[in-house]
Amino acid sequence: MNVIVLLLTAVQALDPYAPPEIRKIPTCTCPSTPEAGVIRLDGYVIDAEMTLAPDGLNTNDRMATIFDVKSSNDPSYSGRTRVWHETTEDKCGITFDYGRKYSVTVRVIDGDQLETDRCLMDQ
Template sequence: MIELFAAMMMQGAAEAEAPAPRRFDPYLLCVCPDATGAEEVRFTGYATDAQMILGADGKSAEPRQATIFRIEKGPKDLASPAKVWHFTKPERCGLSFAYGRRYDIVAVKKGAEIETNWCLMGKPR
């Protein structure tokens, strides 16, 4: 009985000392899009809502979505609320925003749309 208990204790100790497996950083697959010559937009605002587009299958969301921000501080010509488009998957340089949180947004204008990505904003903390 004592041998069984000792063996169980040794197994538990060996498992506790095992190193944690390495985690793959999906941002390593991100290839930053060229923003040369694009008009940069900077503002501070709160994420209040989102716009998701339904995929062609009618069940899943498109990989690109928009987050709606209530602007606290920014350029006078930028109307509040502002819709900022972005991908959500890290391997596509995507970002996620939490509702109610304040963000310092760095984006570029693409026609009438504003778009951001991990390369402009930096890795989420």
């Protein structure tokens, strides 16, 4: 009987109108100084390249968006250009919409691959 009274008291103490507890999701932190040696591309999103995660069921958070680059501050980039990026917020990810025109700031990695993130896009 005493256990039931304690349980009823505990349940009544819960506020049914209290907002749910919101977990804080870690977000990326961008450097305070702009990154040097970046390239600016202007073009339209025409495709995407996604890869499977090791489980074979889900996709990786890292993907490539394919742009039809119309202009660039580096003449070696034009036409179909693959830009790699993360999609999750805590890794400074970014997403792009098909058919939309973007001005994308990228860095060169591994000698020939292009990569961007939210920090580069904001600079």
